[in-house]
Amino acid sequence: MQVAQPYTSDDILDFAILWAPIGGPSAEQIRVKFSLAVEEYRRRLCDIAQSHRRTRAERGRRALPDRVYATSVLESLLSENAT
Template sequence: MSPQSRNDDILDFAILWLPLGGPTSATIWSMFRMSAFEYRLSLADALRFHQDRLTDGRRNLDRVYGASILSQLADDLTNSTRRAA
């Protein structure tokens, strides 16, 4: 599995868990065999990659939706990192 493919899987996983407040550490471990800290780092990488791709200047509904969900995930990631510190 390529690193980008794994990050895409992590991003999809985070989007599914977003309405539920995010996954537990045990759920993260069972899915990806990584700690919650490693998960947050991988999720941050995936968010940066996809946010950069969405800012190429073109606008359509898919890009607006994508930017919206990525922005929400980025906010949640930032807030969870602050709570953990």
């Protein structure tokens, strides 16, 4: 039986956006918050960010002014993971 995750995709996005200005969270902070290894956290974050990008593109929407920072952080995360 699989145990439900105690966090949502939005929790991972919010955490990444919160830590982005200071270089991202440490492995210990990720482990404590989500019980994930850094590699798994990054994989999930990248998947979530890509899904967010696709959804926004499908709806033909630009980021709202209060979401510009968050959107720019997500784009940065995606470009870092593309290299």
